[in-house]
Amino acid sequence: MAAKKTLLTALTTTGLLAVASCTGSTDSGDTSPGARRLTLTTAPGSAEVDHVTWALPYGEPTTLDPAKVGDYSPQTVGANLCDTLLRMNADFSLGPGLAQKVSWTDDRTLVLDLRSDVRFWDGSPMTPADVIHSLERQRDPGTQALYGNYLSAVTSIKATGPHQVTLRTKSYDQTLRKALATSFGAVNKKAYTEKAGLAYGTPKGGLMCTGPFELGSWKPGSTITLTRNDSYWDGELKPKVKQIEFQFITNSNTLTSALLSGEVDGTYELPPSSAVALGKADNGAVHLGPSTQNVLLIPANAESPAADRTLLDALSLVIDREALVDNVFGGDGAPLKSLVPPFTWRGDPAAEEFDAAYEALPADPKPDVAKAKKLVAESGRPPRPLVTAIPAGDQRSLQALTFIQAAAEKIGVEIEIKQLQPTEMSSLFYDPSIREGLDLVLTFGYVGMPDPASYVAEMVNPRGIFNWTGYDNPEATRLLDRARTASDPAASAKAYGRAQALFTPTVPAVYLATTHERMYLNKRLSGVPVSFAYSGMPWAAHLGGTAE
Numbered sequence: 001m002a003a004k005k006t007l008l009t010a011l012t013t014t015g016l017l018a019v020a021s022c023t024g025s026t027d028s029g030d031t032s033p034g035a036r037r038l039t040l041t042t043a044p045g046s047a048e049v050d051h052v053t054w055a056l057p058y059g060e061p062t063t064l065d066p067a068k069v070g071d072y073s074p075q076t077v078g079a080n081l082c083d084t085l086l087r088m089n090a091d092f093s094l095g096p097g098l099a100q101k102v103s104w105t106d107d108r109t110l111v112l113d114l115r116s117d118v119r120f121w122d123g124s125p126m127t128p129a130d131v132i133h134s135l136e137r138q139r140d141p142g143t144q145a146l147y148g149n150y151l152s153a154v155t156s157i158k159a160t161g162p163h164q165v166t167l168r169t170k171s172y173d174q175t176l177r178k179a180l181a182t183s184f185g186a187v188n189k190k191a192y193t194e195k196a197g198l199a200y201g202t203p204k205g206g207l208m209c210t211g212p213f214e215l216g217s218w219k220p221g222s223t224i225t226l227t228r229n230d231s232y233w234d235g236e237l238k239p240k241v242k243q244i245e246f247q248f249i250t251n252s253n254t255l256t257s258a259l260l261s262g263e264v265d266g267t268y269e270l271p272p273s274s275a276v277a278l279g280k281a282d283n284g285a286v287h288l289g290p291s292t293q294n295v296l297l298i299p300a301n302a303e304s305p306a307a308d309r310t311l312l313d314a315l316s317l318v319i320d321r322e323a324l325v326d327n328v329f330g331g332d333g334a335p336l337k338s339l340v341p342p343f344t345w346r347g348d349p350a351a352e353e354f355d356a357a358y359e360a361l362p363a364d365p366k367p368d369v370a371k372a373k374k375l376v377a378e379s380g381r382p383p384r385p386l387v388t389a390i391p392a393g394d395q396r397s398l399q400a401l402t403f404i405q406a407a408a409e410k411i412g413v414e415i416e417i418k419q420l421q422p423t424e425m426s427s428l429f430y431d432p433s434i435r436e437g438l439d440l441v442l443t444f445g446y447v448g449m450p451d452p453a454s455y456v457a458e459m460v461n462p463r464g465i466f467n468w469t470g471y472d473n474p475e476a477t478r479l480l481d482r483a484r485t486a487s488d489p490a491a492s493a494k495a496y497g498r499a500q501a502l503f504t505p506t507v508p509a510v511y512l513a514t515t516h517e518r519m520y521l522n523k524r525l526s527g528v529p530v531s532f533a534y535s536g537m538p539w540a541a542h543l544g545g546t547a548e
Helices: 007-013 072-078 128-136 174-179 190-199 252-261 272-278 309-318 321-327 351-360 369-379 395-409 422-428 452-460 474-485 489-503 532-536
Strands: 049-056 086-088 094-096 099-106 109-114 154-161 164-169 213-219 223-228 241-248 284-289 293-299 333-335 386-391 415-420 440-446 510-515 517-522
Touching: 049 072, 049 252, 072 241, 072 532, 094 099, 109 128, 128 154, 128 164, 128 190, 174 452, 174 474, 252 272, 252 395, 272 284, 272 395, 272 517, 293 309, 309 369, 309 395, 309 510, 321 333, 321 395, 321 510, 351 489, 386 395, 386 422, 395 415, 395 440, 415 422, 452 474, 452 489, 474 489, 517 532
Parallel strands: 049 241, 386 415, 386 440
Antiparallel strands: 086 094, 099 109, 109 164, 154 164, 213 223, 223 241, 284 517, 293 440, 293 510, 333 510
């Protein structure tokens, strides 16, 4: 293979990615989109802090049970509560977590060597039984777990030592190890979880985990408060903040005012409209980081006229992606050519192979109204407006969909905007009853671990939880399975690249953009990661005070 400059190298050499501790804007103070740079983390914060208030722009979590966490708000909170067997790093690579070592001893045996010094918040030690139960409960349909499919190749999970658990599998599964760094790999106390039953992870049932913060209180409709775990096992990551209060602020204007006034100290997923207002704030700064987030327009069900890929191609041809990124996302992003953004595989040893396959895809289409009209004529103009869902109060989604709505009008396709409450929007992805009556969903999704094949499989494989239209491409499915089961990283990347070339032009979806992570932080605080990896790591444990 000809040598290629990886995307990471390209970003670094153009000054767009600074891995050291930076502030997220240029030294000159220029805040225009072209002058900003991406950073992985903020400068260390060294001082103790009594209280921090953090916003959740996507609203109140529906659950904090790691087995059911699958959206921005619960990830933001839960990553600080329930440690995982492996840990995500800010560059989207993986490191030791509750397991000091996770290794394949052969193609059917994955061994977890657990730390011996980990204790739950109640002081009891973490045991192999807790690890086994945390994994096995995700097979149980009664748990309503989101990630049980990661165990599809696992034939047994057993304790093989006082601090060791061994998973036996049907075959090698490269996804399985990586999944241990997500909420799938979070460890809950067995006895507590069993007693709580379906209430586990709710305001009533609570949690019992090992993370740097404990669940202090959850006042439904108001706040979630975390308190510092003073007996935290990781001596290199002792929290400096005593208490974190999460507020559910879904209105962009309210959020902007709260950040400007100092009532709220920070937030991830800062809306673009807020970023403009906060760009010159004197009490903090907007930080930009690399991200695995994708913006897609996808059909809500197979019966909708929007499930026709030809019609979706027509919509794709009238959307000016560069204008969308500039006007809606403030220039903080880039057009997307397929389902998965390149940062997803940044920490993979075969990153160059992934980059080459992505670069080989056709360029994102430029607006061509005449060609789009021909496709509409071919597919048939929808007989009614296409009802499209976005979360209520989210100005970013509203602006993006309004932009798309105006473009669709050029080819005679009407789009009706339907705003769903945040909890309903979150549940939509897993509850088909909520999708009834919808034609399209504008999604701001993300890839939760450095494994593009497992994410794509959920949209491409016939039984994928996000395959809502019955899409079926047997060869793409076979190649994605090969990517998952190949023990050689280069072979896995090659299989994924071949699958990508097949599903990209055929799966029912309009690829719009990948957006940068946008975070606002009051100047009295520092230390937290800026990249989207925050959603899978105990980010608040890095938070500390500054001299401001």
